[in-house]
Amino acid sequence: AQSVAQPEDQVNVAEGNPLTVKCTYSVSGNPYLFWYVQYPNRGLQFLLKYITGDNLVKGSYGFEAEFNKSQTSFHLKKPSALVSDSALYFCAVRDIEGTYKYIFGTGTRLKVLA
Amino acid sequence: EAQVTQNPRYLITVTGKKLTVTCSQNMNHEYMSWYRQDPGLGLRQIYYSMNVEVTDKGDVPEGYKVSRKEKRNFPLILESPSPNQTSLYFCASMSGRPTDTQYFGPGTRLTVL
Numbered sequence: 001a002q003s004v005a006q007p008e009d010q011v012n013v014a015e016g017n018p019l020t021v022k023c024t025y026s027v028s029g030n031p032y033l034f035w036y037v038q039y040p041n042r043g044l045q046f047l048l049k050y051i052t053g054d055n056l057v058k059g060s061y062g063f064e065a066e067f068n069k070s071q072t073s074f075h076l077k078k079p080s081a082l083v084s085d086s087a088l089y090f091c092a093v094r095d096i097e098g099t100y101k102y103i104f105g106t107g108t109r110l111k112v113l114a
Numbered sequence: 115e116a117q118v119t120q121n122p123r124y125l126i127t128v129t130g131k132k133l134t135v136t137c138s139q140n141m142n143h144e145y146m147s148w149y150r151q152d153p154g155l156g157l158r159q160i161y162y163s164m165n166v167e168v169t170d171k172g173d174v175p176e177g178y179k180v181s182r183k184e185k186r187n188f189p190l191i192l193e194s195p196s197p198n199q200t201s202l203y204f205c206a207s208m209s210g211r212p213t214d215t216q217y218f219g220p221g222t223r224l225t226v227l
Contacts, residue, residue, distance in 0.1 A: 100170075
């Protein structure tokens with residue numbers, strides 16, 4: 001069965017420091033992987049995705065993520081955090097061979113401190 | 115403007131009173147889906163639809179119904195709501211291309227007393 005784990009409920013980082021939000025996944029075949037961000041009282045917004053190809057994926061707002069097949073991970077990163085990056089981040093997976101069922105992680109709240 | 119709209123945005127109701135949350139998209143997307151968001155549980159998929167008259171269960175379909183009679187609309191129906199369906203609900207849509215991403219609506223906060 002598909003699953004996604006976001007092991008940290010909250011990540012605190014100082015403004016200007018690099019940030020990492022962790023995600024590991026489990027699928028039976030090859031995955032499509034996604035990161036979404038949710039700002040307060042808003043719907044989810046797409047950040048980036050891994051479909052195939054280069055393991056380092058660049059997305060919106062300076063975020064990037066690295067697909068690591070051997071560790072089944074897809075960690076979200078940003079070289080220099082902004083206070084405005086504070087939000088709730090969700091990792092999601094879809095089995096490329098399977099149906100259009102999506103599995104989301106439980107979310108990680110990122111708090112960037114000024 | 116390309117968007118997914120949901121109505122109502124907020125709803126307080128009582129146990130057993132049937133309700134419908136509407137979802138509409140203007141992007142001519144084939145795929146639509148409903149999720150619920152609960153603290154500590156993240157987003158869980160309720161139902162999804164690959165096209166008109168084609169629907170399938172997600173991970174938590176119990177207590178919900180959906181229909182897809184038109185491409186743009188995908189209403190979520192709670193025939194007999196219960197307090198454990200108190201949640202934040204999101205509708206999403208996506209083109210039929212498997213590599214595309216989902217576009218989410220603004221959410222509907224439902225409270226069942």
